[in-house]
Amino acid sequence: MLLRKVSVLACSHLRVISPKWSLLNQRPSHSLPPLTAGAYNVKRGDFAQITDNDLTHFQSIIGKDHVITDHNDLEMYNMDWMRSVRGQSKLLLKPKTTNEVSQIVKHCNERKLAVCPQGGNTGLVGGSVPVFDEIVLSTQRMNNIILIDPVSGVLVCQAGCILEAANNQLSKHSLMAPLDLGAKGSCHLGGNISTNAGGLRLLRYGSLRGSVLGVEAVLPSGEILDCLSELRKDNTGYDLKQLLIGSEGTLGIVTALAIQCVQKPLSTNLAFLGVESFSNVLSLLRGARRDLGEILSAVEFMDQDCMRLVTTHLDCSNPISSHPFYMLIETSGSNTGHDEEKLSAFLDKIMSSGLAVDGTLATDVGKLQSIWALRERIAEATLREGYNYKYDVSLPTEHMYTMVEESRKRLQDVCLSVFGYGHVGDGNLHLNMTSEKFDPKVLSMIEPFVYEWVSKYKGSVSAEHGMGFKKRQYMGFTKSKSAITLMHRIKELLDPNGIFNPYKTLPDP
Amino acid sequence: MLLRKVSVLACSHLRVISPKWSLLNQRPSHSLPPLTAGAYNVKRGDFAQITDNDLTHFQSIIGKDHVITDHNDLEMYNMDWMRSVRGQSKLLLKPKTTNEVSQIVKHCNERKLAVCPQGGNTGLVGGSVPVFDEIVLSTQRMNNIILIDPVSGVLVCQAGCILEAANNQLSKHSLMAPLDLGAKGSCHLGGNISTNAGGLRLLRYGSLRGSVLGVEAVLPSGEILDCLSELRKDNTGYDLKQLLIGSEGTLGIVTALAIQCVQKPLSTNLAFLGVESFSNVLSLLRGARRDLGEILSAVEFMDQDCMRLVTTHLDCSNPISSHPFYMLIETSGSNTGHDEEKLSAFLDKIMSSGLAVDGTLATDVGKLQSIWALRERIAEATLREGYNYKYDVSLPTEHMYTMVEESRKRLQDVCLSVFGYGHVGDGNLHLNMTSEKFDPKVLSMIEPFVYEWVSKYKGSVSAEHGMGFKKRQYMGFTKSKSAITLMHRIKELLDPNGIFNPYKTLPDP
Structure with a gap:
């Protein structure tokens, strides 16, 4: 019960601390960042231009209301929330079903129109923002939860489901998604998969490559690739969904997914520690792994500059004395007494050995929230500087x-x-x-x-974060030359016209 | 300390109870199974035949001793341990290094000679056994452990490392591989990856798709694909190693791997329960997930016929009274007292509710071993019937x-x-x-x-188990038609001559 409160508060709190588009809207339009194409000297690919016939065709597929060409409406889809990249798309499409995506893509492929798939647009490397006039295909309206199986713990949903919204439904069955990240209030699960998102709890629940059970995607040909298995184990041939995970929409547009969720913990504790050196940070990491074992759910660190940033630019305060390093060590488990006993023994040991020189333990909602904010709001504070x-x-x-x-x-x-x-x-x-x-x-x-x-x-x-636009070169x-060459060959195989998310992920050949 | 003993005993025990080739050797040669090609009416692919020039070339790469053409020496490589498939290979190659594998494969590709990669040959679907005269390329001599990093918990080794041998080295650092299966005394880690092996602890540690960090492989062209990352997180482009995991040597021969190992538990408990119905088995599974949470490490079931088989054909005895179903519920954790307390509370609850009607708890070496044997020896007992x-x-x-x-x-x-x-x-x-x-x-x-x-x-x-030869059709x-079509296209892209493990994994187009 305690944790449910924490989670809800943490989420609403995060919505406040990740201003994204509200932040953007406060700024005058003349402060728009330069166009990506110019700033990075990119050459437009050999794609067709959108015609009135194309618009009519798209309207026939998804209806007029979901074919958007208004310049102002497009602004937030043409830019990332950090205002670091800006595209020039003139067309936003908002399909509702996989079949609609398939029809749209089939037309784009025949016409050689480039497409930029976009989920919650919370990425950090410009992967979901157009560079030139790619058509933005948003999964915003594809937000149905198809199934939550309380026995197997499997969630099946459309790609546009927001992580936090899915978690709210999952928590009714004492389940939660196996990933957690600051952008949970905006990011789409389809986008998480396309980015192979990591986040705060990867240490405990592993990578999406292990927990995503099935993916349905539309290939650049328009064909629907149905790999939407809900099975924990399925060794029948090549695991094609792995090609979609982390490929940032360059090989296919994820339209639906099945993911193995985990039992929601009944007990959560968070230790916030002051540490004198990074070598002590590592000793504490090793100690936490050894002594906290199966209940360890996060081990994060931040240096004193991070603390300065969040306490100077935001309404945060340091709950302990000043130190060169700080650590957050979180436990989650099924038995409050056992977890507290393990953590207490660990904290006694590290305080008496001097590995940690100061610390505070959060078990109640408010304190958990305010301590996590110190870590999660660093990115926001940085933008203020x-x-x-x-x-x-x-x-x-x-x-x-x-x-x-x-x-x-x-x-x-x-x-x-x-x-x-x-x-x-x-x-x-x-x-x-x-x-x-x-x-x-x-x-x-x-x-x-x-x-x-x-x-x-x-x-x-x-x-x-992925390669997106900004890191691809x-x-x-x-990666080895042999690996990059093979990636190019796979891209060529699946997308010979190169229409899916051009200028992204792969370096120039 | 207790667990280390259990593990060693369990391993040596498993060597005894998985007789495999010793079993085969006891049988007269006239009891050899029929040739796969004839029994399944397979048509040989359009591959070249081995010539003396080929043999000379292979000898120049790996030395005479490791180019084996003797009919008797080849027998065990031409058959699986269950004697269910039999090939006709006339040549066995035992390279030691990745470079040697690369040179061999390059020659085979130029000459259109088919290759059947083979690890421990412990598979159950005929994936590692030739069908016609494919050259058997064994990873037996590629058994070096390259690195065990006690801080990150990463093992890097050659593909031919036997799982149990790797575990023996890992245990010196209080680590263990994240998978466990009956064949651990013979199976190669490279083979585990090529099969995407599951096993007894997948429930706890997840699939190899999450825990394998890096793979080095030789592609059908002979090129070495270096994706041997040791990093827990790496989002730089398409995850090519996933194409190797579970593709049964049809896309590449795994030559080395990096795998994220886990902390060896300090406490292991095993409950063996008698259950009246399968619906109660499922209730117990749900209860175990809820009450044992993070310490749950295995939930297995077997029916009364399994019990009859192991107690009739083997020297096993049922430690409890007779029931329609039996369950093994194992916990592994970092704190003996906590684990026993959780398990005791769970067992009290399920016995008093009648979900389990009888049971025994193993915490000492001998009992753990004899109870796991009831489950692990079913396959062996079956062969006796x-x-x-x-x-x-x-x-x-x-x-x-x-x-x-x-x-x-x-x-x-x-x-x-x-x-x-x-x-x-x-x-x-x-x-x-x-x-x-x-x-x-x-x-x-x-x-x-x-x-x-x-x-x-x-x-x-x-x-x-995979598709191998026996299940591919x-x-x-x-799998959907779209998925199978794409698999064929990927095979064609990587292996246009089809020389890698022909007649395996993919159904006929």
Whole structure:
């Protein structure tokens, strides 16, 4: 019962702290970011232009009301919430059914019209925003929950279901989705799958590649690929749905999905710790894995710059004394007494050993919420400081913070701040820099430095955000030439006209 | 400490109870099963024949000792351990390195020589056994452990590492592989990946699609596909390793892998229960999920016919009174006291409610071992009764046992026994029939009946065993036409000459 309250409060709270489009709307229109095509010097693909005949055809499929050409209405679909990319689409289509998507795509393929599929548009790499005049195909109206099976714990729904809305329904059956992320109030499950979203609880519930059971998608030919299995185990041939997971709409548009949900925990505890060094952060991570075992549900870290940002720019306060690092260690389980006993023993041990030098434990709704806000609102606070250079990398944990330190050393004279936070339990660092405004000279000092650093330690240049538009050219820092070549061949096989989400995911050949 | 003992004993025990080749060797050679090609009326593909020049070339790559042409030496590679399929390969190659595999395959592709990749040859659907004269490429000598990272819990090894051998090394770091299956003493990790093996602990640790972090493979062209990432999170492009997982060597030969291992539990408990009905089995499954939550590590069931088989044909005894159904509910956790308390409360509840009518709890080595043997030795006992018709299906749990009952009704006059057991927690039923010897009339009463039944309830005709040779023609009962077509296109893209494991996985177009 306690947790249900937490969850509801946390969600409404998150809606407030992720202003996205409300933030955008407050700004005068002359502050629009430059067009992506110009800013990045992109050449338009050899696609057709939309004609009146096309519009009439689309109207015949989904009705006039859902074929949108008004410039103002299109603005929020042509831009990401961070205002970092801007496209020039002149047409937004809002189908309701898979069959409608199929008919639309079939026409686009015949006509060589490019399509940009869009879910909640909460991505961080420009994957869901058009670059030129691609038709935006939004899954907004495809938001039906098809099935919640309380016995198997399987949720089947359309791609446009919002994660939080799905969770509200799931909680009636004591279930929850196996992923959680800050954007839960806006992101679509179809988009989560297309991005292979990670988030805060991957450490506990694993990647979507394991928990997504089935996917239905429309291929670039317009054909419906039906892999919407609800089975936990199905070893009949190649697992085609994996091609859709994480391919950012470049191989198919996810229209429906089946996902294995998990039992909603009956007990949740959150420890917030002050830590003197990153090596102690890692010792605490190892200790938490060992001592908290199966009840561990999140291990996050943030440095003192993050704390400065959220306490300076937002209405947040640090509940403990100041330290170079802070950690959030969360447990979730089925037995309150057992969980508290395990966590208490762990906290006693780490406080007496000095691995953590200060800390507070949250078990009640309000405190849980305010502590998670310190971590989840960093991205928002960053935007208040100035222009944000954003990196999302995987690294062996022992090198994670060295990268922040070396970046800081290199950039201290040209950046307002250089800081790191993220999912330390998964080796996933969010490295950020801010400067007063965008400065190409600063950027040239950051890139390719950051990517080369990641490559040197065999990390990934995108841990969970994907390649989208902004990162695609850097794939070679993580992936082998043989792998990239094969990706291009698969794209060519499925989308010979290249109409699905062009300028995204794959680097130029 | 206790668990380590259990594990070692269980492993050596399993070596004894899975006789495989020792069993085969006891039989006179005239009892060899018929050749697959003839028995199933298969037409040989348009492949080249091996010449002396080919042999010389292979010897130059891997040395004379590892190019095997002796008929007797080849026998065990030409047959599965159940003696259900038999091929006619005249050449066995045992490379040691990825580079050697690459050179061999490059030559085979140029010469259009067919290749049958083989790991531990423990499969159940004839996936690793040649049908005609395919060259057997064994990963037996590719058994190096490359890395065990005690911090991240990642194991990197060559494809030919035996699961149990890897586990022995992992346990030194308090880690274990995230999968466990009866064949652990023989199966290769590369084979596990190529089959997408499920097993006894999938319920707890999820599918290999989530836990395999990286794969290195040799493609049919001979090119090495390097996707051997060790990162928990990496969203840089299409996840190509998923094409290798579960594709049974038809798209690439897995040569090395990285897998996320899990903390070895400090406490293991196993309840063995007598249950009066399958509906009570399902109630117990739901109750176990709810009350045991995060410590639940296996939920298996077997019916009374299974118990009859293991107690009649093997040196096993039923530790409780006779019942229509039996369940094994295992917990694994980090705190012995907490785990026992949770399990005791659960057992008190289900015994007093009558959901379970009898039961025994194992916490010590010997008892754990003897109870798991009742479940794990069913397959062995079945072979002692006669010919075994073997099905491995996924079904919604509520229909799982109805399928056994309807099969029994249909086949009671022609079969010695019809019985069911399996991973009820994953909706995975092992349906089996026995008759004195193979009888095509019996088979025609079983198939397509079984597949039609599965299809009617939207199940899978292969939950964890794969399609291999024996099940491939039935894929259409589970997969859509659009999916099968796309699989063929992917096969054609990667292996235009069709040299990798022909006659396997995909149905005839």
